[in-house]
Amino acid sequence: MQNIKFHNNVEMPLVGLGVYKIEDEMMDQVIESAYANGYRHFDTAQMYHNEKSLGRACKRLNVPREELLITTKIDNLNQGYEKTLKSFKQSCQDLQVDYVDQLLIHWPGQNPQRTAETWKAFEKLYEERLVRVIGLSNFTLKHIAIIEKTGNIKPMSNQIERNPLITQSELIPALQTKNIVPIAWAPLRRGNFLSDVIIKIAEKYNKTPAQIVLRWNIESNVIVIPRSKNPIRQSENMEIFDFELTESEIEAINALHTGERTSFDPVTFDF
Numbered sequence: 001m002q003n004i005k006f007h008n009n010v011e012m013p014l015v016g017l018g019v020y021k022i023e024d025e026m027m028d029q030v031i032e033s034a035y036a037n038g039y040r041h042f043d044t045a046q047m048y049h050n051e052k053s054l055g056r057a058c059k060r061l062n063v064p065r066e067e068l069l070i071t072t073k074i075d076n077l078n079q080g081y082e083k084t085l086k087s088f089k090q091s092c093q094d095l096q097v098d099y100v101d102q103l104l105i106h107w108p109g110q111n112p113q114r115t116a117e118t119w120k121a122f123e124k125l126y127e128e129r130l131v132r133v134i135g136l137s138n139f140t141l142k143h144i145a146i147i148e149k150t151g152n153i154k155p156m157s158n159q160i161e162r163n164p165l166i167t168q169s170e171l172i173p174a175l176q177t178k179n180i181v182p183i184a185w186a187p188l189r190r191g192n193f194l195s196d197v198i199i200k201i202a203e204k205y206n207k208t209p210a211q212i213v214l215r216w217n218i219e220s221n222v223i224v225i226p227r228s229k230n231p232i233r234q235s236e237n238m239e240i241f242d243f244e245l246t247e248s249e250i251e252a253i254n255a256l257h258t259g260e261r262t263s264f265d266p267v268t269f270d271f
């Protein structure tokens, strides 16, 4: 497994496991099989209402805390300085941890003051060493500019929807120029990622279409956090480090872009 470094030198594996929609009764076995398959980074959010289940499942692994990386995200309605700090404390309790590896602002919304205040709370948590990596999610360059103007610490990551239908071809290089690590959410387009182009490339490498889509991400130094409950697919999603796509294959996948999202458009979404 290859790691990627944030601008503060903390490292994270290029492949992690998303746990959105993993129900309480499934969580223990999903995390157990993911750990056995080599996953060390688990991505949750206050919004998923499964931090408690993830915390319990991680405890059950009975491994040193430092072996695991846990990401969570501040819910939209918990934004603002005080609410961020209070809800972070609750997240730590639910996750049964005394620090979180990565904390993200889940959605930017359209209120610059709220964004700036939330980031101030992130900086405090970072300075108190309660969070190792502070970052963003669903931020456009316009939203990032608010933090660049008002914050003291530069964001380290931005988790955005990225798959062959929404390639983020402008945002990703712009983030990387700013030393912000891009993380692809819904890298498998929530299970709807098939196309003739991808199937053909998969046949050439004797890989599955999912592996091609994930490989396409990591070749651009984009972290992926595919979700799977299925141990065989968990393992499959990790087996992407033994081949390389050609430039023309990468371009053929890029050309599938239509801009279609599976969720809100951060340019307009507010709360």
Ligand SMILES: NC(=O)c1ccc[n+]([C@@H]2O[C@H](COP(=O)([O-])OP(=O)(O)OC[C@H]3O[C@@H](n4cnc5c(N)ncnc54)[C@H](OP(=O)(O)O)[C@@H]3O)[C@@H](O)[C@H]2O)c1
Residues within 6 Å of the ligand: 017, 018, 019, 020, 021, 043, 044, 106, 137, 138, 159, 160, 184, 185, 186, 187, 188, 189, 190, 191, 192, 208, 210, 211, 225, 226, 227, 228, 229, 230, 233, 234, 236, 237
């Ligand atoms: N920041 C944000 O706003 C945001 C938004 C959405 C998601 N996320 C994060 O990103 C993670 C990933 O996104 P997601 O869960 O929405 O969707 P996803 O990872 O793109 O897709 C998950 C779906 O793909 C299937 N799948 C997994 N591996 C497969 C394979 N090798 N072949 C075929 N199908 C496969 C899974 O089914 P099985 O379980 O049956 O394998 C599941 O139905 C989330 O879990 C969450 O942590 C963040």
